[in-house]
Structure formats: structure tokens, C-alpha cells
Amino acid sequence: MNRVYLDHASATPVRKQVIEAMLPYFDQHFGNPSAVYDIGSKIKQVMEEQRERVANLIGAKPEDIIFTSSGAEANNLAIKGVALSGQKKGKHIIISAIEHHSVLNSARFLERLDFEVTFLPVDQYGMVDPERLRNAINPETILVSIMHANNEIGTIEPISELAAICKEKGIFFHTDAVASVGNTKIDVNELNVDLLSLSGVSLGAPKGIGALYFRKKIRLNPLIHGGIQENGRRAGTENVPGIVGLGKAAELAMEELPEKMIYVRKLRDRLITGIHEKVDKIKLTGHPENRLPGHASFCFEAIEGESLIFMLVQSGIYANTGSACASKALKTSPVLVAIGVQPALAQGSVVFTLDNTNRTEEIDSVLEKLPAAVNRLRMLSPLWGKEAPVYSEGVCA
Amino acid sequence: MKFIKDIPADETLDLVCRMCPMHLLEPGNKLKCMKKGQVLEVLTDYDGALEDIPEWCKKCGQEFIGIEEDEECYKLYIKKVK
Numbered sequence: 106m107n108r109v110y111l112d113h114a115s116a117t118p119v120r121k122q123v124i125e126a127m128l129p130y131f132d133q134h135f136g137n138p139s140a141v142y143d144i145g146s147k148i149k150q151v152m153e154e155q156r157e158r159v160a161n162l163i164g165a166k167p168e169d170i171i172f173t174s175s176g177a178e179a180n181n182l183a184i185k186g187v188a189l190s191g192q193k194k195g196k197h198i199i200i201s202a203i204e205h206h207s208v209l210n211s212a213r214f215l216e217r218l219d220f221e222v223t224f225l226p227v228d229q230y231g232m233v234d235p236e237r238l239r240n241a242i243n244p245e246t247i248l249v250s251i252m253h254a255n256n257e258i259g260t261i262e263p264i265s266e267l268a269a270i271c272k273e274k275g276i277f278f279h280t281d282a283v284a285s286v287g288n289t290k291i292d293v294n295e296l297n298v299d300l301l302s303l304s305g306v307s308l309g310a311p312k313g314i315g316a317l318y319f320r321k322k323i324r325l326n327p328l329i330h331g332g333i334q335e336n337g338r339r340a341g342t343e344n345v346p347g348i349v350g351l352g353k354a355a356e357l358a359m360e361e362l363p364e365k366m367i368y369v370r371k372l373r374d375r376l377i378t379g380i381h382e383k384v385d386k387i388k389l390t391g392h393p394e395n396r397l398p399g400h401a402s403f404c405f406e407a408i409e410g411e412s413l414i415f416m417l418v419q420s421g422i423y424a425n426t427g428s429a430c431a432s433k434a435l436k437t438s439p440v441l442v443a444i445g446v447q448p449a450l451a452q453g454s455v456v457f458t459l460d461n462t463n464r465t466e467e468i469d470s471v472l473e474k475l476p477a478a479v480n481r482l483r484m485l486s487p488l489w490g491k492e493a494p495v496y497s498e499g500v501c502a
Numbered sequence: 503m504k505f506i507k508d509i510p511a512d513e514t515l516d517l518v519c520r521m522c523p524m525h526l527l528e529p530g531n532k533l534k535c536m537k538k539g540q541v542l543e544v545l546t547d548y549d550g551a552l553e554d555i556p557e558w559c560k561k562c563g564q565e566f567i568g569i570e571e572d573e574e575c576y577k578l579y580i581k582k583v584k
Contacts, residue, residue, distance in 0.1 A: 331521070
């Protein structure tokens, strides 16, 4: 049975070229980049080249990139780093209600340190209203963090508009672009953001590597204290193979992105249209147009998303119920709650995230097997045929 | 320690939130790009810099002018003399 992998938001396979680039840095070039002798300084030079590649992918300067262990660490560093260094100016931060747990829980941590946090509501598509942001800002506000695109519903936020409001008021703006970098075009200058998080996981780089872009004048309280790696902003001997992998993946993404976006969008549209045609009582979650090119997310009435995932796995199809980090929590997704999906319907959440390694035949295979799996589960469901849940206007199939 | 106020600086180096010993590495690099007679302002929140930087100036032959403390950080002033 061929495997059809449609969960690229959770993890992407490490590209062959990326593995090849990394391998010499495990044994042949093993030195510590901080060492003063040539074995170290050569590696330091290689590391700086990777910084440039990552910077190029997002239109940044190399000196504005800090390597981290993950997108989650980058988010933590952005939120806590800016808040803790800027707390004398104010202790209010604003995030959206649909942020990733690494942003959400960093903000909750700050609440325990007497920061005030505003959780901005979103509309039925998961969009943040710029006017709501403007109204939420007060003289104590020092940071706003709104994700570039949501990993569960694919919606792309109006970041440049939101960031412009913050710039006008002298407030730092951070965006979590972990779900976006490598999947859609990201330019920190066009977006007008002060800080941006990215991860190797969604780029075809290995797990355990990420980066934070920050405008150099921003003070960041370090999360990890120790030596002066990353210019005194993050201690710990650098993950050189991971950094090389991220650099190579960024270079490949830069070359392939325009074509990839067109290709993946076609596949996604085929999947969305096909599911709408073949399965009734479903809701496409997230924005119908302003969404990541490879992202298709649905709620299926009267079934549990997890059961459907397991049924699909029997046919070799791999998708997810929502955020990979939270999908085992057996809790209604806060993202789906925030966009107004009824809790019963939210249980039937399934997320497909595509990549350019997917083929049309794979999408057709999903369209062939998914309706039968949904029907079978619905036949077993005590909820099927009961009163229909309320769908948000305009997005009910 | 000499406390001073309102010293005009030609360049500023912001080392607030940066870990030790960045305060001993970055001023040297910055001074290289400055002209003799110019003043460098070093911003830091690291207490150890109050002893380290005057000492470093002595060793490197630069003139330590003094320190100003404000609500956010310490401001240390170095005049490039060589």
C-alpha cells in the first residue's frame, strides 16, 4: 500500500540535499564554532553563510537572525525576550485568540509576572480585525504578536496592516511564521514586522532547529543564559548540523517557492472541491481564499476527527486532527472555538497539509477513500441524523 | 567611579540584555571604526561592566570618561585616544 502523507504542517521529510549538506558536520567538521583555532573558525564561517541563506529567504539581513532550537523557542524568545526587557516601558501585550501554544503559553507565563495580556478575538475565518487591534492598544502596550498563518485552519492574517498600526504607535510587532515560511512568500520588510519566528520542521530541514528574525535595535532578554553564542543573545554550543540543514533547506525553498505555491495550490483546490462534491454536512474551516496554498481543513459533522484519521491510516492516508502539538489533548481546539465552530462539530476536525512531493493521484486516492470512511463512521455515530449543528454563514457545504 | 551627566556621544553601543563578556568584546570593535577624540557611549544592564570597562580602558590605553545611571541601564563613556 502506497503511503499518502498529507500532514506536512506537523513535519516534513528532510530533503536529500539537506541531509547530504549536513552529514560532514557530524564527523568531518565537528569542531566548536567558538574555538579560536581554524577548525572552529571555519565552522563559524559556514554557520554565518547559513545565516545569510535563512535571511535571504525572508528578505532580512544576516545579523538579524538568531538560530534557535525550534519555532517554539523562537516564539518564546520573541514574546518573553521583548516583554522582560521592555517591562519598564509597559506591561501589556496583545496576542490573537488563535495563536500557537508556544505564543499562548508564553503570554500566560507573563501574566504570572503581572503582565496584562489581551487575547484578540477573530472572525469566522480566523482573521484579526485591524480596528480591534487598534482599539486594544493602550499606553502600556509594548508588544503585539499575531501569527502569519494559522496551522490549524490555514488562514493568512493581514500582517502588514496590523504591523503598520503598531509601527505608528511605536509598539513592537512579532509574527509566528512557522506555518508559512517555505509555503508562501515571506518578506519581513513588506510585512513590516519587527520579529518573526520560523522553524526547520516546515521547511524540509531537520527537527530541532529554528530561527528568530529581529530588528537589530530590539532588546531581547535571553532565555538561555551562559556563553556568548548568537552574539550574547542565546547561550549554548550551536547545533551546527541543524543550522547547515536549515540553511540548505532555506536555499532550496527560495529556488522552488514560486513554482511550489502554484503546484500545491492546484492540488489543494482539487482536494477541497472534491471533498465538497463527495461528502455532505461538512465545513471548510479557515478563510476560503486567504489561506496557505497547501492547506485544507474541514469539520465533518457527527464524527470524531481522530476516528477518521485512524480510518484513513488504514488506507495509507496520513492527515491530522488539528495542531500536531495539541491533537492528543482531547480538548476542543481553541482555534475552532475562537472561529465559532460549535463544540460538537469541532470534534470532527481534520487537517490536510500538502507539499510539492504530493501527486494528483494521491489527492484522487483521498477523494476515493475519504467518503467511504466518513459514511462508515457516520453509520456508527449516535449523533448522525440528529439535529444539525449551526454552521457559520457562507461556509457550510 | 566617576559619575557624569549629559555627555554628548558620537556613537552608541547598546549591550542591554546581552550576556557577559559581550561588554568587553564589542567596544573594541566599535572603537576601531571611530576617530581619535570621539566618544563612545556603552549601554548595559550588567553590573560587572562597571568595574570591567574602566579596567579594560586602562589595558587598551583608551580613556574612561565616566558613568551615568538612568532608569533603564548604565551608560558608560569611553573616549578614543589611540
